[in-house]
Amino acid sequence: MKIHNFSAGPSILPESTIKNSADAVLNFAGTGLSLLEVSHRGKEFVAVMDEALALFKELLDIPAGYEVVFVGGGASTQFCMVPYNLMQKKAAYLNTGTWANKALKEAKGFGEVVEVASSKDSVYNHIPKGYEIPSDADYFHITTNNTIYGTEIKTDLDVNVPLVADMSSDIFSRPVDVSKYTLIYGGAQKNLAPAGVTFAIVKTDALGKVDRHIPTMLDYRTHIDAGSMFNTPPVFPIYSALQTLKWLKEMGGVSAMEKINIEKAAVLYDEIDRNRLFKAPVVNVEDRSLMNICFIMNDEYKELEKEFFDFASSRGMSGIKGHRSVGGFRASTYNAMPKSSIQALVDCMKEFEAKH
Amino acid sequence: MKIHNFSAGPSILPESTIKNSADAVLNFAGTGLSLLEVSHRGKEFVAVMDEALALFKELLDIPAGYEVVFVGGGASTQFCMVPYNLMQKKAAYLNTGTWANKALKEAKGFGEVVEVASSKDSVYNHIPKGYEIPSDADYFHITTNNTIYGTEIKTDLDVNVPLVADMSSDIFSRPVDVSKYTLIYGGAQKNLAPAGVTFAIVKTDALGKVDRHIPTMLDYRTHIDAGSMFNTPPVFPIYSALQTLKWLKEMGGVSAMEKINIEKAAVLYDEIDRNRLFKAPVVNVEDRSLMNICFIMNDEYKELEKEFFDFASSRGMSGIKGHRSVGGFRASTYNAMPKSSIQALVDCMKEFEAKH
Numbered sequence: 001m002k003i004h005n006f007s008a009g010p011s012i013l014p015e016s017t018i019k020n021s022a023d024a025v026l027n028f029a030g031t032g033l034s035l036l037e038v039s040h041r042g043k044e045f046v047a048v049m050d051e052a053l054a055l056f057k058e059l060l061d062i063p064a065g066y067e068v069v070f071v072g073g074g075a076s077t078q079f080c081m082v083p084y085n086l087m088q089k090k091a092a093y094l095n096t097g098t099w100a101n102k103a104l105k106e107a108k109g110f111g112e113v114v115e116v117a118s119s120k121d122s123v124y125n126h127i128p129k130g131y132e133i134p135s136d137a138d139y140f141h142i143t144t145n146n147t148i149y150g151t152e153i154k155t156d157l158d159v160n161v162p163l164v165a166d167m168s169s170d171i172f173s174r175p176v177d178v179s180k181y182t183l184i185y186g187g188a189q190k191n192l193a194p195a196g197v198t199f200a201i202v203k204t205d206a207l208g209k210v211d212r213h214i215p216t217m218l219d220y221r222t223h224i225d226a227g228s229m230f231n232t233p234p235v236f237p238i239y240s241a242l243q244t245l246k247w248l249k250e251m252g253g254v255s256a257m258e259k260i261n262i263e264k265a266a267v268l269y270d271e272i273d274r275n276r277l278f279k280a281p282v283v284n285v286e287d288r289s290l291m292n293i294c295f296i297m298n299d300e301y302k303e304l305e306k307e308f309f310d311f312a313s314s315r316g317m318s319g320i321k322g323h324r325s326v327g328g329f330r331a332s333t334y335n336a337m338p339k340s341s342i343q344a345l346v347d348c349m350k351e352f353e354a355k356h
Numbered sequence: 357m358k359i360h361n362f363s364a365g366p367s368i369l370p371e372s373t374i375k376n377s378a379d380a381v382l383n384f385a386g387t388g389l390s391l392l393e394v395s396h397r398g399k400e401f402v403a404v405m406d407e408a409l410a411l412f413k414e415l416l417d418i419p420a421g422y423e424v425v426f427v428g429g430g431a432s433t434q435f436c437m438v439p440y441n442l443m444q445k446k447a448a449y450l451n452t453g454t455w456a457n458k459a460l461k462e463a464k465g466f467g468e469v470v471e472v473a474s475s476k477d478s479v480y481n482h483i484p485k486g487y488e489i490p491s492d493a494d495y496f497h498i499t500t501n502n503t504i505y506g507t508e509i510k511t512d513l514d515v516n517v518p519l520v521a522d523m524s525s526d527i528f529s530r531p532v533d534v535s536k537y538t539l540i541y542g543g544a545q546k547n548l549a550p551a552g553v554t555f556a557i558v559k560t561d562a563l564g565k566v567d568r569h570i571p572t573m574l575d576y577r578t579h580i581d582a583g584s585m586f587n588t589p590p591v592f593p594i595y596s597a598l599q600t601l602k603w604l605k606e607m608g609g610v611s612a613m614e615k616i617n618i619e620k621a622a623v624l625y626d627e628i629d630r631n632r633l634f635k636a637p638v639v640n641v642e643d644r645s646l647m648n649i650c651f652i653m654n655d656e657y658k659e660l661e662k663e664f665f666d667f668a669s670s671r672g673m674s675g676i677k678g679h680r681s682v683g684g685f686r687a688s689t690y691n692a693m694p695k696s697s698i699q700a701l702v703d704c705m706k707e708f709e710a711k712h
């Protein structure tokens with residue numbers, strides 16, 4: 001049976017990423033050695049790193065004055081690296097979900113944190129608007145895509161202070177005007193790579209402005225200066241990331257991807273809206289995520305939740321359980337998810353409706 | 357041509373680690389999905405994590421009161437995590453090499469650092485002895501195996517303060533009396549796994565004694581409490597680590613490994629000593645590393661260095677160039693290195709001697 005992988009992360013990757021990664025584990029770049037056992041300073045891996053960084057920049061059209069780094073530790077480590085490097089006294093955060101809230105809390109260890117707005121009281125079912133950002137904040141932090149709640153900030157905001165974004169779960173899903181951001185970071189394990197590598201896009205002139213001592217490995221400067229090779233980088237996840245970047249380029253890049261993602265999401269949201277059994281907890285259409293599509297049973301059909309889960313699972317739908325903090329269902333539809341898998345899920349929903 | 361992989365790290369891994377890792381990239385635990393695209397919270401990967409942690413403890417015979425964690429960021433991130441978690445005011449460091457020195461320097465950001473002894477002036481060609489450790493030091497930090505210079509502390513020291521060890525390049529090469537240490541850590545990319553996962557063995561009652569605020573991801577407690585699943589762990593490197601641990605168990609564990617490592621190293625050191633062309637920079641036999649065996653041309657044959665490198669390379673010897681900071685040659689002979697590869701290198705040395 002074909003398994004349709006709707007996992008929220010780690011999550012579906014292009015078939016070429018998987019195949020090329022497996023091949024390299026057995027024989028890397030014709031060396032006769034495994035990718036797992038070669039020096040990261042050997043010319044073959046240095047070429048991988050160089051190409052991955054270059055393609056990352058090219059595909060997001062990253063302007064001069066920015067550098068890209070690959071590090072370990074996950075997006076969760078960025079929650080402290082951001083204030084470590086950028087907060088002198090005060091930072092502003094938009095609280096749009098579990099991850100946004102964790103980032104906000106972590107920053108409190110470094111100075112004053114202003115929560116400019118929060119959708120927590122309504123279980124994060126929308127993106128707050130109309131807030132004010134203190135003009136003396138060192139930066140304003142947003143989480144563009146809220147993986148758990150299925151909301152997304154799909155445009156690049158214009159704000160009055162440096163903008164920092166966690167794009168863990170929507171990087172490379174659409175074109176981004178990087179010039180509007182001071183820092184963009186994310187765990188790569190959704191749209192780019194297997195778990196184990198984290199990316200950061202850093203406006204270099206924003207660094208070096210805080211007084212505190214920064215441990216070497218937490219200083220973006222360390223990784224920028226060393227081309228992400230200050231210490232042993234996560235070799236295998238970076239190799240896989242390069243395979244995804246190559247696939248993305250072949251697919252037409254982020255503009256083409258955005259078009260497909262809009263189409264894919266529409267198919268599923270339309271069915272959720274139409275189908276009498278289901279509804280979307282995110283009501284504002286403009287806030288609905290194109291990457292993580294949440295849906296729940298309508299109140300009259302609450303008791304069918306487990307039955308639908310079992311039915312869909314029996315048809316090969318995998319990873320569709322909603323996050324434990326919200327329940328219901330979540331279909332993650334990252335770049336590598338084919339339309340046919342979304343159609344398969346929609347077919348399940350229709351068939352299940354016909355039965356009830 | 358058979359390639360003999362003497363790389364210092366990332367480095368040779370057991371064939372079964374490589375084969376099983378490649379297989380899991382294509383189909384993980386019969387899920388029909390790739391190991392690269394499944395949730396780390398799925399039951400299949402949770403089982404991998406549990407087994408890896410249990411086997412890690414079993415093979416090193418880790419006593420009660422200690423926990424093992426897998427994190428990202430490399431051993432270099434541990435250089436700051438150690439003082440973050442353990443240094444209240446003052447720490448003592450033994451300076452035995454480039455990595456020991458980096459660890460020492462990093463600690464200076466957190467309090468007073470006492471260098472109890474250093475072999476830096478003699479290009480780190482021995483392990484200093486007869487030093488005194490201030491009795492008010494919060495811990496004493498050693499680097500048991502100095503990957504670059506080929507020296508090793510092969511016994512578990514008895515010291516008057518909590519002992520912390522970087523065992524990046526000799527973990528699992530011999531039995532360790534863990535009860536003598538408060539913390540043992542290392543990058544896993546030598547004797548255990550591909551790059552991207554770092555281990556720490558932590559005596560839990562040593563934690564919680566410092567006043568400073570510790571960022572969540574830098575606090576060992578975070579990872580202990582969450583069973584190394586606080587955030588997305590480096591899934592693939594951990595899977596590979598498990599394969600190596602299984603292999604190690606089949607081989608008879610660390611005692612069997614130590615015996616083989618002693619035999620393997622003797623074959624190469626004996627040839628270095630005997631051969632008129634070569635010598636070992638590490639003169640004290642008890643300081644000679646069993647994992648990284650350094651050798652240089654004797655003074656009269658200095659100009660033959662490049663010729664020997666080319667000759668050995670043409671015979672399939674890979675990764676034998678000494679670190680750029682010391683020159684000469686370095687053969688890393690980690691657990692997975694078969695005796696036959698060491699014999700192949702020795703044969704090269706003999707043949708080269710016969711020609712000159």
Ligand SMILES: Cc1ncc(COP(=O)(O)O)c(C=O)c1O
Pocket residue numbers: 009073074075076077099143145146147148166167168169186187188587588589
């Ligand atoms: C938006 C967002 N931020 C941060 C994280 C945490 O990432 P990591 O597990 O790499 O620390 C996640 C993980 O799912 C996420 O979705």
Ligand SMILES: Cc1ncc(COP(=O)(O)O)c(C=O)c1O
Pocket residue numbers: 231232233365429430431432433455499501502503504522523524525542543544
């Ligand atoms: C003894 C020792 N410590 C620390 C390191 C640094 O490890 P990482 O690259 O994982 O930061 C190395 C790397 O070779 C090492 O050999």
Ligand SMILES: [Mg+2]
Pocket residue numbers: 096097098099100145146147148149
């Ligand atoms: Mg969220």
Ligand SMILES: [Mg+2]
Pocket residue numbers: 271272273274275276277278279280
């Ligand atoms: Mg509906």
Ligand SMILES: [Mg+2]
Pocket residue numbers: 452453454455456501502503504505
């Ligand atoms: Mg060293």
Ligand SMILES: [Mg+2]
Pocket residue numbers: 627628629630631632633634635636
């Ligand atoms: Mg000799």
